[in-house]
Amino acid sequence: MEWIKPKSQKVDFKVFEQQLLPAMTAAAEIGSVGLDFTGVEFFDITGIVPVIALSDRFAADGVQTDFRLPELDMQVSYWESSGWIAAIEGVQRTIPHAPTYTPLKWFSSGESCNAALEEAMDVLARVSEFPEGVLRGVKWALDEITDNVLVHSGGARGWVQVISRPKRDEVHLAIVDCGHSIVETIREGYPEVGSDNDALRLAVQRGTTRDKKVGQGNGLAGSLRIAAALNGYVTIMSGSACLRQAPGRSPEVHESPRFPGTFVTLTLRTDAEIDVSEALWGVEDGDAYEPSRPFEYSHIQRDGIVFRILDESSGFGNRASGEALVNKLRNIANGSPNESVIIDFEGVDLATASFLDEFLAKLIRREGVTAFFSRYSLRNMNELVRRTADQVIAQRLMTGE
Template identity: 30%
Template structure:
């Protein structure tokens, strides 16, 4: 439920796709018709919120800020939902004067990232890929490459086609039980119907333009791109049994259970919102989904660029640069998961963990990172694959102790007192 009173918009209950266009209509009315210069977004009664519609509100708030219209946010009363607003960076993007930017890097959400130029975009994609490596243990390398390809394509579309004055915003969420990666990207620029009508397809209705945009090779200008970004992302969602929602101009498109439909919308969406759910429950499904002109496409991935350039087949990770803290078990878990994934995906390389510059790690950090690696890889593979260097004598002792304790648990007969 959504209602407005004066210059305040109240979001009550959950904020989902169905409430999004009502929110945009309310914002338009308050700023363009009633000419308020400050808007209060009151989510105090909100009990659930989702990335796609929330990114759209963030995009609208950033655009209003550019016009000199301030947006103020009241957080949800429910502590869990309030933390979600902080962690995902929604609070900062909607009300930057009051809420600091989020540095959250959790298992289920990556803080929403704004990008305005190519370097921002590449850094955002790199961070999202790192998060996948740090949280997802059963994704094959070809599937990861397909997800990274989609992230690159749909964020690049914002910079190439949208002409968005606020750039774009991208967010990644992971639904672990469903084995689903949800990607949301939004901009506040030219809509898909506008860009396609600037090319050869000048008379398309908006809903037909969205249907056309997810077909292979459709682009406003072949010199700017091949028109495969939306099509490939759509195919990844369709082939894997995921979903895709698209809002742009006076239309929306939905892919659900392999059925695609588009419809006109009375309330226009300023720019484009894409929400894609990519399922990885069946290994190599995503890798097989990318086909252009009937032929399989095998995209390169950042692992090749970032980790496989060493002539000696060594992956080098400086621990001080990879984690935010050295004093707790949760701080070590993402790096340990990334090392496991790198060992599985790039199996011919050795992995150097350099502890130089770290004065003291905790016993739980040593056990989570090194002790568990010893167990999960197995003693032989651990000795072959993992190189530990640069550790101070104290840290070396803590690492050795973690390995010995895990070894005693694995092989109790070898550790009986004589």
């Protein structure tokens, strides 16, 4: 076996498109693919996720695929926590997610897709408090693009991974399948379309779909609009065409080495508000946008938003846990501003002063006592938790910080 080794110490989309994809395709025709990452120092999901999906496709076709992992223990640990090692081993096992990213997950049904997306949104919601509309825009794009995989890939396995980079105010999404490509499905409805480039250009126009009985053709077009509203980047690789949309620019399409399926990446800015309805449909559309399943959906009940502390964390002893929970709570509350909020402490026997200060006291100080208790209510606190909360809230309000 002749091993394929990247010429760069960084594996990203450019390296995948220009080096790895053509080399893997040529090696697969011979019958075996070997990938050597021993000298690579940085891995981006835009470079590794399609490699893993493609190797999975090759394995299904009977092509032997082997990997040489990075040499540094830190890199191997990152591969493990990112779910990449499990993926190349062909197993879907439970991997604790890192604070800012989810492990790579594959899906082949609506149920497994929903589970992967719910985990992704939970991770994002805990990272920080996002400006209004950002998480709904991210969720809309994830829902639509993964649904395209389920509907149009011909039963192929889909892959999804989400990473938040809070210091850069960015969220990165990668969705890929190695089934029927976009350009193939477009030709089923538009047989007159010539090149793959033309097919991909047509695919991202609103209302373009293979079959109007199945879909309305808003997914890719809407995702590009959301990315534009968030000053983000979109890359779509399908067949021998690759589309790139940069902030403030129209989509551009170029020829690319053939990819057997569809690979979509989005890099979205998260430092400004977005009106998702306006981004998707324009300012004159009278129907307000409501996602079919907003990320806060599972918390909304008859009495309003119910945030059960015991369901959200396994520990209540430090500020880091408190910060993650208050970020998620505020993102949920911001997503449904007209709903009352119940913070339910049932089953929480012990919570430290540090946790309660970070989770509760700072929130009350920020909202203001009157505003907080006009919308939020605290339920099922035992005496110890209640008295500790009373103390840290009083201290926080007294210091005014």
